Amino acid sequence: DQQVKQNSPSLSVQEGRISILNCDYTNSMFDYFLWYKKYPAEGPTFLISISSIKDKNEDGRFTVFLNKSAKHLSLHIVPSQPGDSAVYFCAARGGGSQGNLIFGKGTKLSVKP
Amino acid sequence: DTEVTQTPKHLVMGMTNKKSLKCEQHMGHRAMYWYKQKAKKPPELMFVYSYEKLSINESVPSRFSPECPNSSLLNLHLHALQPEDSALYLCASSNRPYEGVDTQYFGPGTRLTVL
Secondary structure (H helix, E strand, C coil), rough: CEEECCCCEECCCCCCCEEEEEECCCCCCEEEEEEEECCCCCCEEEEEECCCCCCCCEEEEEEEEECCCCHHHHHHCCCHHHCCCEEEEEEEEECCCCCCCCCCCCCEEEECC | CCCCEECEEEEEEECCCCCEEEEEEEECCCCCEEEECCCCCCCCEEEECCCEEEEEEEECCCCCCEEEEEEEEEEHHHHCCHHHHEEEEEEECCCCCCCCCCCEEEECCCEEEEE
């Protein structure tokens, strides 16, 4: 039973345009959400996070939106750059669930020049 | 500084070998984690140490043995592994493991191949 779902295994975007990566979750106890970027054979790099008390968090080109009623979050990258090409993982954490990050399966983003 | 270091970067071992993976962080974080990641899959949690005590063991076989010598170091001792244990082993650390808003920072991983 997947608690965090990333239904698009891959996404291709033109350089300079917006990339939108989506994530759905089923557990209403999740209260903290994170996005990680991963290159092959490297560890995940933390990108941006959002607490469930917010609906938007922005950091430079990256913005995460949270819709709690729909149990949906999305990562927007504007403008997209070729260096953004990587696998993006959505992860969620339940209140008080110490150590337990639940990851989605990832979306592979390709940004074409 | 959010750096977590891991050694070695690559490791090839036979099924009868004993080896160790090492992880270090100097951010003063209070929790450290071991994850296993297979190709095209998300990371899977193996162990969590909070305040140098093992707090989570996700039903990992005993051929994997974690050790936390101090708050900055985390080891994973390997013995009698199977070829299916070949994977990328990731270490992570975080500062507030018992709080909701807690971000884990990952190391670059050790690529393990079991022959």
